[in-house]
Amino acid sequence: MxxxxxxxxxxxxxxxxxxxxxxxxxxxxxxxxxxxxxxxxxxxxxxxxxxxxxxxxxxxxxxxxxxxxxxxxxxxxxxxxxxxxxxxxxxxxxxxxxxxxxxxxxxxxxxxxxxxxxxxxxxxxxxxxxxxxxxxxxxxxxxxxxxxxxxxxxxxxxxxxxxxxxxMLRTAAAKDGPFAGPDEYLLAKAVAGDPSDNIPGVPGVGMATALKLLRLHGGLEGIQQAVDQGHAKDKKSVAIAAMIPAIERNLHIMDWRKxxxxxxxxxxxxxxxxxxxxxxxxxxxxxxxxxxxxxxxxxxxxxxxxxxxxxxxxxxxxxxx
Incomplete structure (x- = not known):
């Protein structure tokens, strides 16, 4: 091999x-x-x-x-x-x-x-x-x-x-996981930020919360729609929706494909x-x-x-x- x-x-x-x-x-x-x-x-x-x-x-x-x-x-x-x-x-x-x-x-x-x-x-x-x-x-x-x-x-x-x-990423062996795959892991990290690289995320939103809300609403667009339509009124969903440009910037920095x-x-x-x-x-x-x-x-x-x-x-x- x-x-x-x-x-x-x-x-x-x-x-x-x-x-x-x-x-x-x-x-x-x-x-x-x-x-x-x-x-x-x-x-x-x-x-x-x-x-x-x-x-x-x-x-x-x-x-x-x-x-x-x-x-x-x-x-x-x-x-x-x-x-x-x-x-x-x-x-x-x-x-x-x-x-x-x-x-x-x-x-x-x-x-x-x-x-x-x-x-x-x-x-x-x-x-x-x-x-x-x-x-x-x-x-x-x-x-x-x-x-x-x-x-x-x-x-x-x-x-x-x-x-x-x-x-292993798809099990609890992954810290803050399990994750559906690398894309879900990367998106949650873009929301939460990366302290080791000093990339700021949404204040008060860690990996676990980011993952929960992304799944609940079907990604960033889903969170934005839920907030715009009044279906999501919790502070963290509102904060994520307000910071989508910063999250997309984070994703650009983190995602090797970009x-x-x-x-x-x-x-x-x-x-x-x-x-x-x-x-x-x-x-x-x-x-x-x-x-x-x-x-x-x-x-x-x-x-x-x-x-x-x-x-x-x-x-x-x-x-x-």
Whole structure:
């Protein structure tokens, strides 16, 4: 089976900076905990899915989202601690990318798109099957990625080791669920807003209430009609009806299918063969001696890299560019 792991590089690396032991890791003044955390996560995830090919997706700058919602992700720097963490990870991200290159991991980045947008291009519209990929597992702590769940696409967060599939989304295993499917989940989230990305929703309306009212009235148009005709007089339905333009804006920001097309020449895919000596030298230069020993002295990563179906995976990634 040809199985691809789409790994949200910034999401996993940034989360590593909140692990106490990693947040304090540094060498000659250079923070290194994010490099260590992401590399270890990629190795652990690969061991959980033997034979699956890891592809790390990186964020570019999706300025169009900021244009639609000026406060988008502004909460990432609203305290001195968050600013320090963001700055630390920004210093480490190029180092993490270099190490992954030495480790033989495929990486993909678009100048004007986020990792989410790349995942959308790779997962939606039958893209995996069209390139001979049997299964895609999205690796991220971001539940926005649930919108791409399908029979051949599932999700896993290494932060809490929780999986999600299309079948699970339709059960109580999904937080605030069950949901009829990804579209219903996405619409409810557009109504409720997304605090993690600082996207404001309808005040006082959470996911559960949004879901209840959307189902009761048959979607946003149904809520609007019920309010206009006086059938829905409760405050939350009235609030939703009053904010439909903002909800539609939220949906535009969140829905990967609404993202601008990737511009030719702005997206790149890179990979080099696994190079154990280069990994050892690079890790030693950063004071990451334990990681150096694992990559250079343990044959397990070499065996994993040798098992990857690289050609179809590279074709799959390049086709999305």
């Amino acid at each position: 040809r199985h691809v792991l789409l790994i949200d590089g910034n999401n996993i690396g940034y989360a590593s900076m909140y692990v106490p032991a990693l947040s304090r890791l540094a060498h000659h003044g250079q923070p290194t905990g994010g490099v260590m955390g992401l590399a270890q996560s990629v190795m652990r995830i690969s061991s959980l899915y033997p034979g699956a090919v890891p592809v790390v997706l990186w964020d570019g700058h999706a300025a169009w989202r900021k244009s639609l919602c000026p406060e988008y992700k502004a909460n990432r720097k609203d305290t001195p601690e968050k600013v320090a963490v963001a700055d630390s990870w920004r210093q480490q991200q190029p180092l993490a990318s270099t190490l992954l290159l030495h480790m033989g991991v495929i990486q993909m980045r678009a100048v004007d798109a986020e990792a989410d947008d790349l995942a959308g291009r790779l997962c939606l519209n039958e893209a995996p099957a069209a390139h001979g990929i049997d299964r895609v597992t999205m690796i991220s702590g971001d539940t926005d990625w649930w919108q791409a769940l399908s029979p051949g696409v599932d999700w896993f967060t290494p932060i809490t080791d929780k999986p999600m599939s299309l079948e 993202a601008p097309e990737l511009r030719p020449g702005n997206t790149g895919v890179m990979r080099e063969d696994f190079d154990a000596p280069a990994c050892q030298t690079f890790c030693d230069d950063l004071g990451l001696h334990r990681l150096s020993e694992r990559l250079a002295g343990d044959a397990s990563w070499d065996c994993a890299a040798q098992s990857w179906a690289l050609s179809p995976t590279m074709d799959f990634c390049v086709a999305a560019c």
